[in-house]
Amino acid sequence: MCGIIAYAGYKECQPILLKSLKRLGYRGYDSCGIAVSAVSSQQSAVPRPQDNRLATIKVYKDIGRVGDLEKSLPQIQGRVGIGHTRWATHGEVSTSNAHPHLDCSGRIAVVHNGVIENFQTLRDDLTREGHRFSSETDTEVIPHLIERYYGGDLEEAVARALADVRGTYAIVVLAAGHKELIAAQRESPLIIGVGDRENFVASDVTVVLDYTDRVIYLEDGDIALVSDESISITSRESGRGTPDSRLQTLDYRPVQREEEIVPWSPEEAQKGGYEHFMLKEIHEQPKSIENTLRGHISLIERTVSLNIRHEEGLENILLVACGTSCHAALIAEYVISKLCHLPVRVKVASEFNYHQMALEKTWVWGITQSGETLDTLRALKKARELGCATLSITNVPGSSITRIADQVFYTRSGPELGVAATKTFLAQLVALYLLALSLSPPDIMIGEGLIEGLRILPSKVQQVLDDAEEIIPHARHLSRHDNAFFIGRGINYPVAMEGALKVKEISYIHAEAYPAGELKHGPFALLRPSTPVVAITTRDDTYEAMLTSIKEIKARGPQVIALAEEGDEDIEQFVDAVIRIPPIDPLFSPFLNSVALQLLAYYTAKERGCSIDLPANLTKSVTVP
Ligand code: F6R
Numbered sequence: 001m002c003g004i005i006a007y008a009g010y011k012e013c014q015p016i017l018l019k020s021l022k023r024l025g026y027r028g029y030d031s032c033g034i035a036v037s038a039v040s041s042q043q044s045a046v047p048r049p050q051d052n053r054l055a056t057i058k059v060y061k062d063i064g065r066v067g068d069l070e071k072s073l074p075q076i077q078g079r080v081g082i083g084h085t086r087w088a089t090h091g092e093v094s095t096s097n098a099h100p101h102l103d104c105s106g107r108i109a110v111v112h113n114g115v116i117e118n119f120q121t122l123r124d125d126l127t128r129e130g131h132r133f134s135s136e137t138d139t140e141v142i143p144h145l146i147e148r149y150y151g152g153d154l155e156e157a158v159a160r161a162l163a164d165v166r167g168t169y170a171i172v173v174l175a176a177g178h179k180e181l182i183a184a185q186r187e188s189p190l191i192i193g194v195g196d197r198e199n200f201v202a203s204d205v206t207v208v209l210d211y212t213d214r215v216i217y218l219e220d221g222d223i224a225l226v227s228d229e230s231i232s233i234t235s236r237e238s239g240r241g242t243p244d245s246r247l248q249t250l251d252y253r254p255v256q257r258e259e260e261i262v263p264w265s266p267e268e269a270q271k272g273g274y275e276h277f278m279l280k281e282i283h284e285q286p287k288s289i290e291n292t293l294r295g296h297i298s299l300i301e302r303t304v305s306l307n308i309r310h311e312e313g314l315e316n317i318l319l320v321a322c323g324t325s326c327h328a329a330l331i332a333e334y335v336i337s338k339l340c341h342l343p344v345r346v347k348v349a350s351e352f353n354y355h356q357m358a359l360e361k362t363w364v365w366g367i368t369q370s371g372e373t374l375d376t377l378r379a380l381k382k383a384r385e386l387g388c389a390t391l392s393i394t395n396v397p398g399s400s401i402t403r404i405a406d407q408v409f410y411t412r413s414g415p416e417l418g419v420a421a422t423k424t425f426l427a428q429l430v431a432l433y434l435l436a437l438s439l440s441p442p443d444i445m446i447g448e449g450l451i452e453g454l455r456i457l458p459s460k461v462q463q464v465l466d467d468a469e470e471i472i473p474h475a476r477h478l479s480r481h482d483n484a485f486f487i488g489r490g491i492n493y494p495v496a497m498e499g500a501l502k503v504k505e506i507s508y509i510h511a512e513a514y515p516a517g518e519l520k521h522g523p524f525a526l527l528r529p530s531t532p533v534v535a536i537t538t539r540d541d542t543y544e545a546m547l548t549s550i551k552e553i554k555a556r557g558p559q560v561i562a563l564a565e566e567g568d569e570d571i572e573q574f575v576d577a578v579i580r581i582p583p584i585d586p587l588f589s590p591f592l593n594s595v596a597l598q599l600l601a602y603y604t605a606k607e608r609g610c611s612i613d614l615p616a617n618l619t620k621s622v623t624v625p
Contacts, residue, residue, distance in 0.1 A: 001622055002099075002113040003027050003085040004190065005207055006172040006181050009198025009228045013081035014073070016211075020200075021066040021083045023207045023269070026277065026417040028614055029085035031098035032069055033061025035109035035174055036081035055177040057109045061098035079228070080181060082174045084111035090119070091136030100174070101140040103147035104131055107176040110146070112139040113203055114168035114188035122164060142171060155225055158182045159236075159252060162223075168374065172201050180227040185218045189372050189400050192216040192224060192231055194259055199226050204372075205396070206415045209266040216257045217398040223252060233257055260398055268414040276612045278418035278506070282598050283465055286458035288423040289591075291412035292430040293454060302451050304437045308407055311389040314363045316343040318388075320352055320379040321367035322622070324421040324501060325428060329367050330494035331590050332432035338587070339440040339450075352379035364388045367432075369416060369424035371399020373622050380404050393431045395424045409435065418613045420506050422598050425498065426461070426591055430454070453585050463582040464595045471596065474561050474577055475603030478532055484509055485523070485533045485558075486597075487516040487549060489542035495590045496536055499597030505615050507605035516542075516549035529557030534600070536593050537562045537571055540586035550574050563593050 003024030007013040017034045038058045058076050062069045066085070084099035091097040100109040116122070119138035122145065127133070131144045145161035146154070154175050162169070168187035175182075183190050183201045193200035193208030193215055200208045201224070205215055218224060221236040234252040274280035297304055317336060319329035329346045336344040347355070349366070352375075366380035371394035381404050384390050392405035395413050402408045411427035437450055444450070478484060484503065488496035493515045500511035514523055516535065527533075533553050537546045550560055551574065562575040565583050572578060579600070581592045605612050 001027050001087050002203070003029065003207070004083070004111050004113055004170060004172055004201065004203040006082040006111070006174070006183065006201040006226075007198065008080045008179065008181050008226055009195065010079065011198060012077060013079055014076050017081050017083035018066060018070050018073075019210070020202065020207045021085055023210075024085045024203070025066060026206075026419065026613065027085065027087070027204075028419055028617075029087050030093040031061065031063040031086045031088075031095070032066050032084060033059065033086075033098045033100055034069075034081060034083040035059040035100040035102075035111075036076045036078035037174055037176060037178070038076055038078045057102065057107060057174060057176050059100055059102060059109060061100070062095055063093050063098065080174060080179055082109060082111045082172045082181065089115060090138040096135045097137050099137075099139060101135060101137065101143055103143035105147060108143045108146050108150070109174045110139065110143045111172050112142060113170040114186070116141060116165055116169065117167035118165070119167075138167070141165075142169075143173075146173060154178055154180075155182055155223065158184060159223055162186075170203060180225045182223065182225055183218065184223045186220045187374060187377070190218045191398070192218065192226060194231065197228055199228065199231055201226055205262050205264070205398070206269045206417065209262065209264060209269055213262045213264075214259050215262055215398065216259050217403075218257065219403060222255065222257070263397060264415050269417060276418065276602075277416075278420055278422060278602055278612050281416055281418050281423045282595065282602065284414070285423045285426050285595060286462045286465070288411070288413040288427045289430050289461060290458045291414075292427045293434070293457075294412070296434050297451050297454055299451060299455060304434055304451065306409065306434060306438050308391065308409060308435065308438070310439065311363050313361055314389065315361040316345070316363070318357070318359070318362050318364045318383070319344065319346045319367060320349045320364060320376060320383070321346075322349050322373050322375050324425050324498060325367040325369060325373075325376070327494045327498040327501070328425055328428040328432060329365075330497070331429060331491060332436065334491040335433055335587065336436045336439070339436045339444055341441075342439065347379070349373070349379040350375040353382060359383065359386050359388050362388050363391065365391045365393060365435075366401055366405060367393045367428055368399075368401055369395045369411070369413075369421055369428065371396040371401040375622070377401055377404055393428055395427065419615055420502055420601070420612075426594065429591060430457070449585075450587070453588050457588060457591055460582055460584055460588070460592055461595055464592050464599075467580070468599050471579055471599045472603050474579055475600055476607050477559070477561070477577070478503070478509065478534075478600065479507065479604045479607035481530060481532050482509055483526070483531055484511045485519070485527070485531060486511055486513040487519065487533060487546075488513075488536035488593075489516050489546055490540065491587070491590055492536040492538055492542070492593055495593045495597065496534070498594055499534060499601065502598055502601035503604060506601055506612050507608050507610050508616070509604065516546055519549065520552060524556065527553065527556045527558055531558045533558050533560045534597070535560055535562050535575070537564045537568070538581075538586050538589040538593065539565050539568060540589070547574055563596055
């Protein structure tokens with residue numbers, strides 16, 4: 001999704017903006033640009049009143065990669081600037097649609113993430129007033145609105161402009177002759193990176209880690225004035241105290257936002273010798289599981305201890321999430337119903353609003369690795385408004401979901417930069433298994449040795465990783481096809497969904513996941529001898545039924561690759577190829593099967609020469625509806 005970086009400090013900002021834009025690249029983008037408040041040669045070292053008039057905004061933008069933009073740039077001198085990576089929503093991918101956008105005078109530049117819902121009406125009004133537009137974007141109305149209201153006080157003009165806007169936004173405004181940046185957010189995140197004689201504004205923390213680990217998370221309704229030496233924040237929604245004298249008509253009040261330390265190092269956000277972030281992150285999974293488990297299980301007492309309050313009087317659980325996080329929720333649905341004997345439902349977050357769900361005595365858990373997926377945020381907000389107790393499971397400290405939910409469970413995977421979620425998915429599963437165990441009657445925990453099952457997970461996952469290269473021949477086979485089926489039953493059906501999603505998103509193969517029993521109810525029509533089928537044949541109560549499904553498939557000619565337990569020799573006679581999985585309690589089989597499928601997707605995409613970390617049209621953090 002779009003990304004934002006802005007800098008105000010004592011250094012030349014051009015290299016900082018470009019380096020940060022490259023960092024933002026992991027979110028996916030199609031064009032990029034920077035604007036710098038440029039220093040004129042006629043300006044003096046000691047600021048004079050006439051300098052304001054001499055200052056200009058230099059904007060450079062282009063479609064494609066940041067590296068290409070960089071090559072075409074002159075050296076621009078200036079210590080305040082903004083940058084943006086765009087993922088097109090309104091208007092095609094073009095240089096004119098790339099950000100930053102300017103007002104008519106060319107003295108106000110804006111970068112924006114989010115969607116302005118009423119932009120057409122605003123644009124029509126502004127056009128009637130004489131404003132001229134040079135892009136098709138919704139964003140461009142913002143600098144023009146600021147220009148409309150500007151009477152000498154930039155912050156007030158921004159506040160007035162935002163009062164006209166309906167929709168979601170994270171914006172940073174740069175104005176010629178102003179040493180402050182103005183940042184504002186509503187339902188699209190912004191952080192301020194706090195430095196020494198320099199400050200940053202960015203759409204996520206990984207971008208500023210090279211410079212600082214001190215951050216302030218802005219909240220909805222905040223407007224921040226950020227210069228090299230100061231940060232002041234006013235808020236419309238949560239400000240306290242005396243109304244800000246200039247913005248009081250708009251009901252903005254000063255607000256104190258705590259500075260926090262990000263527990264991630266810049267090294268964690270590097271490839272560390274791996275060819276792709278995705279491969280690195282797949283290999284980091286034993287560590288990520290270990291970190292997420294740390295402090296939560298006691299092997300001696302065989303107990304789970306979480307800092308999560310169990311809500312009184314709750315009778316059922318609802319999980320809301322999108323994409324891979326939703327697959328984690330679907331796996332958890334099996335685990336929670338098995339271990340806790342509690343009714344549990346899963347809803348894709350973007351569909352939550354369309355259903356009149358019975359939510360009495362329901363505990364709603366929002367699962368989102370980024371903590372910023374707008375559909376999940378909105379679902380959880382709505383659940384809260386309806387009186388439900390809420391819990392969020394996220395990987396990103398301070399992310400928006402943590403301010404919406406009553407309670408937070410952090411997975412501890414470190415930053416995930418590959419667009420395809422891998423280590424955060426397994427960590428979500430760990431969190432969900434821990435929560436299920438903490439809600440289960442004590443005899444289940446002890447009787448079934450589940451704590452021990454969790455403890456050995458990192459080493460079991462490591463065993464799959466140790467044999468990673470054995471998956472390459474299977475990937476080579478898969479890579480030669482444009483359609484594939486992934487099948488599973490029971491707890492491994494959502495694993496098949498996740499495997500298919502990974503293959504789809506990074507290798508562009510049309511991979512359909514089905515519960516194995518469903519193929520004969522329609523999809524069989526698509527089975528050709530050339531359609532590969534990946535079947536998860538874990539030895540649990542689904543095993544016999546899986547063999548039946550495989551025989552039905554084989555009768556129609558396709559090649560079947562099975563994910564089967566080491567030692568299961570019988571499987572060989574039914575399938576064409578086998579990916580071996582270390583033996584494990586079937587309840588934990590989703591962990592190992594998922595890792596094998598991540599590797600299958602990765603090597604398949606590599607065989608096809610795909611852009612693995614930045615798949616076409618996708619983005620890491622989906623902050624638009
Ligand atoms: C797939 C993938 C997406 C995300 C989805 C939700 O590999 O990464 O499907 O899982 O966009 O993202 P979060 O978990 O950040 O809410």
